[in-house]
Amino acid sequence: MSTPDSARVLLSVENLRTWFHTRDGVARAVDGVSFDVRAGETLCVVGESGSGKSVTALSLLRLIDPPGRIEPGSRIAFEGRDLMTATEEEVRRLRGNRIAMVFQEPMSALNPVFTVGDQVAEVARIHDGASRRAAWDRAVEMLSLVGIPDPAARARQYPHEMSGGMRQRVLIAMALVMNPALLIADEPTTALDVTIQAQILELLTSVQERFGTAIILITHDLGVVAEAADRVLVMYGGQVVERAAVRDLFASPQHPYTQGLLRAMPRVGQGRDRLLTIPGTVPPPTAWPSGCRFRDRCPLAFDRCEREAPELTNVVASHAARCHVAGTPLPAAAASS
């Protein structure tokens, strides 16, 4: 699955800043995020809740409503086109066509009063101008592709008649109707059981193999990352704190946050030993700490971390971390609370 470095860059994001100008102050939810997505690869974005993953995804589709704003100076280029200067109409045409999105909560993303077949067909009618008949056939074909048994009958059902896993398949079917170049999936399996999660991850992989779709997969589960990713962005405090190929990330995590996350996970076969934890919680986006945003939770923090914000810097080729002492292992018993 791994892509050569020379692979075509599909999406390029530079210094993305999405701020919410609220009464409690400016929430810098996404604050200087840069990354590329290459054709056909899976880029996983991982981090705890509140780290800015979903706002990043929504920004890519320009789905940010006031008081949120993509700040001037942010750059998003898709297939060579500048999305920041594109008209609303141009962006709408891209959405669901070249770029599609799947959300965490499959129930709220579907319309309860239409059959799932109608909803999938609707996408084909809007974007393709397909006739009613052709759109319906296409819908049934898509439902079959995503592994819904008896798709012709299922197409006539309403969302509430389906299980969570089935609804997620319907959303993936909707996203794939136009054969997009990029699929953004925001925690598509978080609400599902492990068995159903396994089915959905397998489905995404097979779609990618068949159609060469690039996938941005947002998750908070490092297990999912290890299974699905080619490359990984670790987010914290609205920023990318580590960026690496999946193998390198797990073999030698450079940022103290990444190391902490890996150590905090209970793993099968590990027994009942005390887990190592990261103390504290993610601060609110209106009040990131000065200097390094992770410093109030970091066992390696020292005086420089308060004064000076670290930059995202390559530690080795194509493995970058945002830490003054990147690569320093966490002390064995530190970070437990």
Place this chain on the structure above:
Amino acid sequence: MTTPLLSVRNLAVHFPVRSGVFGRMTGAVRAVDGVSFDIFPGETLGIVGESGCGKTTMGRAILRLVEPTAGSIHFDGVDFRALKGKALRAMRRHLQIIFQDPFSSLNPRLTVGTTIKEGLLVHRIAEGAAADQRVAQLLDEVGLQASYATRYPHEFSGGQRQRIGIARALAVEPKLIVCDEPVSALDVSVQAQVINLLQDLQKRRGLAYLFIAHDLSVVEHMANRVGVMYLGRFMELTSAEALYREPLMPYTQALLSAIPVPDPERKRNRIVLAGDPPSPAHPPAGCVFHPRCHHPSRDAACAAIVPPLEEKAPHHWCACLKQPPTIVPWGEQQRAGATHEPARHLPSAAMHSAGSLPESPAR
């Protein structure tokens, strides 16, 4: 041999399905359908299973927060189902519950202190200044500042609210706490903090836990023994160590193989279960797992005979006709149309880092 703290036999909870203008009962959701188990003092029994398999209903039935349809519950030797009124309330003190959702399980209009104090007052454990002092101690014990007593739930993060829920449960000095997915809504780093807290409290106070979760790695970490539920029944029940080393039930094997492992070098084969679990209103005949089973010996007998939960190895209970040994005679299986004799099946896909596990003692 110690006596069990909690002893549950053939517990069932059926919810009526009503239809028509007269709301006649036309069927039943068999949410819990005949489970039996013991929990010993200071022990953690983990419960895993897919959404809707009856974990929450079972946990609530044990506390009689939902009234069981059948079965017996003995707590500390007392027939818990026979208790009424005052005696029931008095016994409840020893059985507490912590919920999954730290946002809806606390009353938003009560201060943290009032919430924690409620149990102290109801059970006349402490009053006045003594109660306030007790609240401060409890907050400290769960890793929160005593000054938080005057604040309201919305001022706290998910992990902090879960700690408040734990303090509330601890206030009445229970012997058993039903933990219904207490860490499922939390981020990994906070999840680890709460797991450690629960383990510390258990050691310090000798608590027993019924620990419900759908995350099998969390359960393995917490539990001494684990029960695997499917459609309201136990399919396998054994020590956590044996379950993860040698899962016998094909369903458990599939669950274990589905856990994503945080190691990109290990690409495992998966047992991908087809479809969803059937509805507990219409459980399949015979082995309830048979429509999704991958055991190579699965045959017509599986769709006809209900496999008993039987001890396949010492302290290792499993409900499968085809994992030997079984007390269901081969002749009986044949009369039900069996074509495949029981044969041991333990696919490698179900195994996790077998190399790093300690050598299992000879059994």
